[in-house]
Amino acid sequence: MKVGIVRFLGTNCDYDCEFAANYMGAQTKFVWHEQTNLKEFDCIILPGGFSYGDYLRAGALAKFTKLASALIEFDKYGGYILGICNGFQILCELHLLDGALITNVNLRFIHKQVHIKLIPSICKLTQNIEKKILQMPIAHKEGNFYCDETTLKKLNDENRIVFKYCDKDGNVDIGSNPNGSLENIAGICNKKGNVLGLMPHPERAVSFLGQDGEHFFNFLR
Amino acid sequence: MTKHFLEPEELALLESRLKRKPTEIEEAIIFSLWSEHCSYKSSKIHLKKLPTKSDKVVIGPGENAGVIDIGDGYVAVFKMESHNHPSYIDPYNGAATGVGGILRDVFTMGARPVLNMDALFFGTLNHPKTPYLLDGVVRGVGDYGNCVGVPTASGQTMFLDCYNNNILVNAFTLGIAKKEKIFLSIAKTVGADVIYVGSKTGKDGIHGATMASSSFDEESIKNRPTVQIGDPFTEKLLIEACLEVMDKSLIEAIQDMGAAGLTSSAFEMVEKGGLGVELYLDNVPLRESMTPLEIMLSESQERMLIIAEPKNSKEILDIFKKWSLDATIIGKVIKDKKVVLYYKNDIVGEFELDLIEAPVYDRKYKKPAYIDKINKEIELEAPDDLSSKLLSLISSPNLCDKSPIFEQYDSTVQTNTLKGPEGDACAIAVKQTGMAVFASTSVNPIYCYLDPYNGSAIAVLESYRNIIASGGDPIAITDCLNFGNPQNPEIMWQFVQSIEGIKDTCAKLNTPVVSGNVSLYNETTSQNIFPTPTIAMVGVSNMQDVLKSQFQFANNTIVLLNDIELNLGASQYLYWFYNKIDGKIPDPRVKQHLSLKKFFDIAHKKHRLIISAKDISMGGLACCLASMCENNIGCDIKININSNPHEFLFSESQANIIIEIKNQDFDAIESIAYESGINAYRLGFTTQEQTLKINNLINVSIDDIKKAKSSTLRKILS
Known part of the structure; x- marks a missing residue:
């Protein structure tokens, strides 16, 4: 699979995503924020970081880049788009995904290992994940997933909730919700299932760092 | 001129x-150039001994920053620096810019930063200002490191009275570079x-270097405008742009504009090269209208000065433009050893470099x-209930769980942790070579106050032990020497003793000092901090x-290396239960550390017999075991104690x-220990079973250990 890894100004997980995708056997190339043509890629990864400093609102400024319209075009043709952390926030700002990531309930940046549960969904990127409970770190200040009731019902009815925070045995409960996300939501997809956003960092759980990220990235094989 | 900046004797000089x-x-x-912060005028003659x-x-x-060889053509570049006074005045921005400054010291040498650490010293938790200062500093360190994408993966935090009005914020950065690409x-x-x-350039931080070189009083808090404001997003761009022009070998020299801003960077770069410089101050990009003096002394953050041959300048300017950063030619290197400042076609300052060398003091x-x-002797009554003593001690601010701090730091970005x-100690993978770099910060100010020589020796030894127990080979140190007012002979004595302790210990361990920083005048309303050589x-x-x-696993054998020195002097036990800072500090035992290193070389590196390891430090053996149980594996300890149990524990x-x-493997371990010159018990x-048991003296559940440790800081940083 040919993977484009996006570099906005302020992206800081670009090399990490390159490392993970290469480890999984994918071909990778960096995509500068001014690039307008994404035809050569099968999948685009929007890595984590602080695009444009995230001073206004996480992900808010990335949508004004030249690349933003290319991403919308790329989605129209059904290309895979994966947004991790800041990438997820940007996908919400671009309305390629529903809802928003608001500030964590404790109003602080949180870095910790979490467990997430794979929920049966229409997401095309996660169909071949064999392990249902995955462990990987979160590292964000704005990861508290929020949307209105109608959207939440839609996400549920259309099977578009992909990951939920859980404990090590897979129980989705308040104690395992690190940031206040509605229904413990850690990741969702769009209606066609080709766009996935999640807050945890699977690229930090491959190779010598763990195996669960490798389960996650199965779609790149 | 009505008002003079310099003291009368320096003005006369x-x-x-x-x-x-x-x-x-x-x-x-x-x-500014002669400030303690820039010139090291009180410390220089002693630092030379290291x-x-x-x-x-x-x-x-x-x-x-200092540079060490880490094999296969790569080097590690590292340094630690203080940002104490600014962090007391404005904890968030003071701490954030401390991190920003040390990052620049490292990437200016061509190294990509891969690790940050912090060493933080606050007043007691019940002091009214401590929660505010702690919260601000932690957010500042976190926000900066998190945004630039450099993991903050280790550090230390202590709480003692002497820092109530003068906190310490020491920040460390390590970067990796190719050996032939050092700038x-x-x-x-x-x-x-x-x-x-x-x-x-803006008006922030003017005279920051001189503020950092004077004592503190109630008035100092009004100095807030001298604290710089950080912008980690710009720093991130600066890292990428600088590394790009370095990778393309477009530049000849580079230096960040740190303390005393454009002044110190321009003066230092040409002075080192035995050359001079002309600066055209009209060309400096400004945020607001400023005088030539303000331009020269501004400590606005995220700025660097590059020297390059004119044929490369255009490509350099283009690369910075690509990263949305200002880049302007503001001067030329000249042959005469002087600095000439031009502003609106006039010469506004001219300095013969030979004439302005800072004075050096032997205080x-x-x-x-x-x-x-x-x-000399501390004798304490034997307590009735050692279990509750242990739980209380590990809940104390200096020994409690620091994860409410660390959870605010991204420690796994860059996928090397x-x-x-x-x-x-932390360990960071160097993917290019398959090696790992290890790093640990250490100092116990109580030891250093009671015995600056041996206390400083122990600071070196503890960090050495931390590296060995994590599987690394210690190579070199950087130091951040935080002391009180050097014009007070008693403080100067602490400083000199401390240097001697570091010198002798580093020499014996073959871990030289490759970089460092001195922060003096940590004195507020005449109260000096404890000597704190981090x-x-x-x-x-x-x-x-x-x-x-x-x-890691149940039903394994637990072994203690070396005999326990029975001595509660200077201990956390004495401090927490008796509120006393007194006694003879522990014997540093330098030689035994070399034996420990030999033991790990054979038992771990050669034979792979060690599964997990942790050194004994603050809180003693009992607190060490409690910490080792945190992975939900308990321990059952049965050992002959031929002394007062509380002293042993x-x-x-x-x-x-x-x-x-x-x-x-115990027999093998015993004989390797013998061969290395130490005892193994x-x-x-x-x-x-989820408990920590020691003879019939201590029996506590791991749950209780975690509860005792976790609530102390969680209450403040909720």
Whole structure:
């Protein structure tokens, strides 16, 4: 699979995503924020970081880049788009995904290992994940997933909730919700299932760092 | 001129050298260059004594950061620096810009930063300002490191009365570079362009260097405008742009604009090269209208000065433009050894570099009176309930769980973190070579107050032990020497003793000092801080050598290396239960540390017999075991104690490491220990049962250990 890894100004997980995708056997190339043509890629990864400093609102400024319209075009043709952390926030700002990531309930940046549960969904990127409970770190200040009731019902009815925070045995409960996300939501997809956003960092759980990220990235094989 | 910046004697010295009176701008600039912060005038003659060489040292003190060889053509570049006064005035921005500054010191040498650490010292938790300062500093350190994408993966935090009005914020950065791609801050070519890159210049931080070089009082808090404001997003762009022009070998020299801003970077770069410079101050990108003096002394953040041959300038400017950063040619390197400042076609300042070298002081020192009043013997009554003593001690601010701090730091970005803040040292993978770099910060100010020589030795030794117990080979240190007012001979004595302790210990361990920073005048309303020479040790080994600090499996054997020195002097036990800072501090036992290193070389590196390891430090053996149980593996300890149990359990004996091994390997471990010149004692076994048991003295559940440890800071940083 040919993977484009996006570099906005302020992206800081670009090399990490390159490392993970290469480890999984994918071909990778960096995509500068001014690039307008994404035809050569099968999948685009929007890595984590602080695009444009995230001073206004996480992900808010990335949508004004030249690349933003290319991403919308790329989605129209059904290309895979994966947004991790800041990438997820940007996908919400671009309305390629529903809802928003608001500030964590404790109003602080949180870095910790979490467990997430794979929920049966229409997401095309996660169909071949064999392990249902995955462990990987979160590292964000704005990861508290929020949307209105109608959207939440839609996400549920259309099977578009992909990951939920859980404990090590897979129980989705308040104690395992690190940031206040509605229904413990850690990741969702769009209606066609080709766009996935999640807050945890699977690229930090491959190779010598763990195996669960490798389960996650199965779609790149 | 009505008001003088310089003290009368320094002004007289300058006038005698110039053979005339300096102009106002000249005097103000020299005032900054001669500040303690920039010139090290009180510490220089003592710093010279430190060992700085070994076969692993590529560049020692004098550059922006120290450089060591880590094999296969790569080097590690590192340094630690203080940002104490600004962090007290404005904890968030003071701490954030402290991190920003040390990052620049490292990437200015061509290294990509891969690790941050912090060493933080606050007043007691019940002091009204401590929660506010702690919260601000932690957010500042976190927000900056998180945004630039450099993991903050280790550190230390202590709480003592002496920091109530003068906190310490020490920040460390380590970067990795190719050995042949190290960049220095030495101008080489006459006619080269001087290029300003990064953020625009504003009025923030003017005279920051001089603020950092004077004592503190209630008025100082009004100095808030001298605290710089950080912008980690710009720093991130600056890292990428600088590394790009370096990778393309477009530049000749580079230096960040740190303390005293454009002044110190421009002066230092040409001085090192035996050349001079002309600066056209009209060309400096400004945020607001400023005078030439303000331009020269601004400490606006995220700015660098580059020297490059004119044929490369256009490509350099284009690269910075690509990263949305200002870049402007603001001067030329000249042959004459002087700095000439032009503003609106006039010369507004001219400095003969030979005439403005800062004075060096050999300050008086004498042994403080308190030293002779310290009790040699500390005898404490045996407590009834050692279990509750242990739980109370691990809930104390200095021994409690620091994860409410560390959870605010991204410690795994860059996908290199093999061992993070859960251990005493961290380990960062160097993917290019398959090696790992190890780093640990350490100092116990209580020891350093009671005995600055041995206390400083122990700071070096503890960081050494932390590296060994994590599986690394210690290579070199950087130090951040935080002391009180050097014009007080008793404080100067602490400083001199401390240097001697570091010097002797580093020489014996063959871990030279490759970089460092001195922060003096940590004195507020006449109260001086305890001597706080923070040491950061860096080590190297293979990625596979990294050892965990917690028990990994049940039914393994637990072994204690070296005898316990029974002594509760200077201990956390004495401080927490009796509120006393007194007694003889632990014996440093330098030789036994070398034996421990030999033991780990054979038992771990050669035979792979060690499963987990942790050294004994603050809180003694009992607190060490409690911490090793945190991976939900318990332990059952049965050992002959031929002394008062509380002394055995809580003495902060040096040169002890507890290891976990397979049961059948004990004989082998015993003979390797013998061969290495140390004793090994079987303490007991790891257990599936979730308890820590020591004879019939202590029996606590792991749950209770975690509860006791976790609530203390969680209450404040909720």
